[in-house]
Amino acid sequence: MSQEDLSRQxxxxxxxxxxxxxxxxxxFVSFGLGILLAAPLNAFSIGGYPxxxxxxxxxxIYTFIVLIFVYAWRMNVLDRKFNVHEE
Amino acid sequence: xxxxxxxxxxxxxxxxxxxGIAIWARAGSTSEFYVAGRGVNPIAxxxxxxxDWMSAASFISMAGLIAFLGFTGxxxxxxxxxxxxxxxxxxxxxxxxxxxxxxxxxxxxxxYSKVARVVAVISLLAMSITYVIGQMRGVGIAFSNIxxxxxxxxxxxxxxxxxxxxxxxxxxxxxxxxxAQYVIMIFAYTVPAVFISLTLTGQVFPQIGLGSTLQGQDxxxxxxxxxxxxxxxxxxxxxxxxxxSMLNMFLLTLALMIGTAGLPHVIxxxxxxxxxxxxxxSAGWALVFIGILYTTAPAVGAMAIWNLVNxxxxxxxxxxxxxxAYEDKxxxxxxxxxxxxxxxxxxxxxxxxxYYNEDNEEFAAMAEEEYGWEGSEIVTLDRDIxxxxxxxxxxLPGWVIALVAAGGIAAxxxxxxxxxxxxxxxxxxxxxxxxxxxxxxxxxxxLAGRIAMACAIxxxxxxxxxxxxxxxxxxxxxxxxxAASLFPTLMMGIFMKKMNKEGAIAGMLVGLVTTLLxxxxxxxxxxxxxxAMLPDTEEYWLFGVNPTGFGAIGAVFNFVAAYxxxxxxxxxxxxxxxxxxxxxxxxxxxxx
Numbered sequence: 001m002s003q004e005d006l007s008r009q010x011x012x013x014x015x016x017x018x019x020x021x022x023x024x025x026x027x028f029v030s031f032g033l034g035i036l037l038a039a040p041l042n043a044f045s046i047g048g049y050p051x052x053x054x055x056x057x058x059x060x061i062y063t064f065i066v067l068i069f070v071y072a073w074r075m076n077v078l079d080r081k082f083n084v085h086e087e
Numbered sequence: 088x089x090x091x092x093x094x095x096x097x098x099x100x101x102x103x104x105x106x107g108i109a110i111w112a113r114a115g116s117t118s119e120f121y122v123a124g125r126g127v128n129p130i131a132x133x134x135x136x137x138x139d140w141m142s143a144a145s146f147i148s149m150a151g152l153i154a155f156l157g158f159t160g161x162x163x164x165x166x167x168x169x170x171x172x173x174x175x176x177x178x179x180x181x182x183x184x185x186x187x188x189x190x191x192x193x194x195x196x197x198x199y200s201k202v203a204r205v206v207a208v209i210s211l212l213a214m215s216i217t218y219v220i221g222q223m224r225g226v227g228i229a230f231s232n233i234x235x236x237x238x239x240x241x242x243x244x245x246x247x248x249x250x251x252x253x254x255x256x257x258x259x260x261x262x263x264x265x266x267a268q269y270v271i272m273i274f275a276y277t278v279p280a281v282f283i284s285l286t287l288t289g290q291v292f293p294q295i296g297l298g299s300t301l302q303g304q305d306x307x308x309x310x311x312x313x314x315x316x317x318x319x320x321x322x323x324x325x326x327x328x329x330x331x332s333m334l335n336m337f338l339l340t341l342a343l344m345i346g347t348a349g350l351p352h353v354i355x356x357x358x359x360x361x362x363x364x365x366x367x368x369s370a371g372w373a374l375v376f377i378g379i380l381y382t383t384a385p386a387v388g389a390m391a392i393w394n395l396v397n398x399x400x401x402x403x404x405x406x407x408x409x410x411x412a413y414e415d416k417x418x419x420x421x422x423x424x425x426x427x428x429x430x431x432x433x434x435x436x437x438x439x440x441x442y443y444n445e446d447n448e449e450f451a452a453m454a455e456e457e458y459g460w461e462g463s464e465i466v467t468l469d470r471d472i473x474x475x476x477x478x479x480x481x482x483l484p485g486w487v488i489a490l491v492a493a494g495g496i497a498a499x500x501x502x503x504x505x506x507x508x509x510x511x512x513x514x515x516x517x518x519x520x521x522x523x524x525x526x527x528x529x530x531x532x533x534l535a536g537r538i539a540m541a542c543a544i545x546x547x548x549x550x551x552x553x554x555x556x557x558x559x560x561x562x563x564x565x566x567x568x569x570a571a572s573l574f575p576t577l578m579m580g581i582f583m584k585k586m587n588k589e590g591a592i593a594g595m596l597v598g599l600v601t602t603l604l605x606x607x608x609x610x611x612x613x614x615x616x617x618x619a620m621l622p623d624t625e626e627y628w629l630f631g632v633n634p635t636g637f638g639a640i641g642a643v644f645n646f647v648a649a650y651x652x653x654x655x656x657x658x659x660x661x662x663x664x665x666x667x668x669x670x671x672x673x674x675x676x677x678x679x
Contacts, residue, residue: 008668008671008672011672012671015671019176019177022172022176023172023176026169026172026173030165030169030340030344031337031340031341034161034165034340035161035162035333035336035337035340036333036337038158038327039327042325042326042327046298047295047298047299047307048297048298048299048300048307048308048309048310049297049298049309050309050325052158052327053158053161053309053325054298056158056161056164056165057153057158057160057161057164057385058294058382058385060161060164060165060168060169061164061165061168061378061381061382062378062382064168064169064171064172064374064378065371065374065375065378067172068171068172068175068176068367068370068371068374069368069371071175071176071367072175072364072367072368072370072371075180075364075367076364079364079673079674084672084673084674084675085364085673085674086362086363086364086673086674087674
């Protein structure tokens with residue numbers, strides 16, 4: 001297996017690790033905090049929002065936006081590290 | 088100037104703008120026609136994606152759905168935004184790297200099979216046509232509001248405008264028009280929301296207003312709303328019970344998320360940016376622009392139901408002056424009665440209107456005994472009118488009402504144009520050019536696309552007149568189909584190097600067929616009313632699964648069927664495996 005193939009494999013593994021972390025956060029915030037845990041979370045509140053309700057109708061969306069930009073930034077770093085970035 | 092003239096002027100001005108842009112940015116080549124020449128700035132593409140994807144359902148129906156669902160309405164909010172995370176992480180960059188014109192083209196090349204490409208086209212058509220129905224209904228409602236004509240005439244005028252519009256612009260024209268439509272749409276959505284939030288809570292941002300106290304009181308808006316709903320026999324607005332079951336909320340959210348990520352007309356938007364890294368970033372920008380509307384919508388929904396209930400019940404419930412007298416009802420109610428989307432019936436003949444949850448037997452019995460109520464007297468209340476009537480309910484000036492109508496039409500038109508482009512490119516580029524008539528001329532390809540577009544508009548228009556449900560729910564079905572057929576196949580095409588054509592075709596067919604069967608069983612064959620096999624209610628659903636959320640299960644069937652068939656058949660040829668290696672990295676020095 002050539003040097004380039006090995007580097008490609010390492011790049012793909014690092015990429016999959018990043019994906020796993022991002023998707024875990026994606027799942028936890030929406031399905032976890034916004035749906036499955038919403039009933040107990042509603043006992044707490046931020047301002048006039050019950051917390052579970054806030055995650056389902058506001059918080060999850062803010063998290064998604066931040067998540068995509070963080071992913072794009074980490075991927076650019078990864079692309080450069082493995083020298084597969086575009087000009 | 089009366090309201091109707093003002094509304095017509097505002098809408099007419101926006102139409103002139105769209106057509107002007109479409110003429111100015113006409114496509115000169117097939118690359119410009121299908122992917123805008125791949126020269127679109129990622130932020131501009133994000134804005135166009137937001138307009139392309141935020142439909143009449145998002146603009147007109149969603150806040151109304153949330154208003155009546157309360158907490159569980161979050162399924163629509165999270166489902167339609169969370170899909171962008173999947174799109175940015177799992178699809179868009181790799182498909183941009185692949186660098187072709189359409190989604191079925193990727194599937195056909197990746198799975199080295201014309202059959203796979205045709206199956207992908209069928210899935211694309213099934214979902215895009217379903218999705219267009221929702222737009223048609225949205226256009227019809229917006230028009231019937233402005234012109235104060237019956238729904239059918241509104242719908243026909245909408246169809247005419249969509250037709251002119253879709254034929255004028257290729258992807259290049261559509262992209263720049265969508266940017267203008269986004270600006271109009273977001274302005275039209277947020278201005279009334281800000282006004283209403285200021286009136287009710289004194290907060291400029293509706294996102295903050297919804298979590299604030301009522302103007303001049305110590306009570307939080309949501310607490311007061313919870314109390315009012317309970318007083319009328321409904322469940323608490325913010326409580327997790329009521330609305331849909333937790334299982335269905337989970338499945339619907341998941342189906343909408345993976346469906347969003349698998350929508351071909353949105354995916355092709357990421358073919359228009361110059362580089363792979365732009366595709367990742369552009370998805371983020373798209374979600375920022377979408378998020379502005381989606382974080383406002385819950386406030387719009389909650390405040391709309393609050394205003395409605397307080398208009399009908401201005402005082403203490405059960406007392407005489409606690410209920411609006413029919414002859415005192417505001418002008419907006421009268422206008423909406425004429426469209427047939429709102430109707431009253433004075434059941435207990437007291438000359439006043441009572442609105443409550445008559446399905447809550449305990450409460451209804453108590454109300455009859457104590458208050459002399461004989462049924463809820465708002466007998467028709469189409470949820471789709473909540474956003475359009477909102478500025479009138481809140482007593483906002485005429486230009487705001489005109490703006491909201493223009494925004495609703497912009498939302499429906501921008502999405503319809505994107506969908507019609509996806510439909511016509513699937514027929515002209517994938518079916519005719521790719522499979523049946525490889526030697527067709529460029530002009531022949533375009534003509535075929537336009538004829539396909541016209542047929543799709545007529546078919547969707549008919550179903551828009553006889554809709555199977557509210558606009559947002561019809562669209563939710565399209566998402567189910569996208570989730571069950573295209574998304575799993577695209578994802579396996581990128582992440583499973585050994586996935587072969589047999590597996591992909593089997594997976595797509597199983598996902599598509601199971602989802603369609605399940606939906607048609609409850610909604611009628613091809614959505615024609617009266618042909619449903621079982622009533623569309625919870626007790627008849629298989630394991631209590633709502634048809635609108637079945638796409639998530641269809642997607643699992645797709646994955647499982649593809650995996651089993653792949654294990655039983657031979658692995659894909661070497662050059663395909665190299666192709667997969669290639670789409671996984673942004674830059675390859677030795678392209679194969």
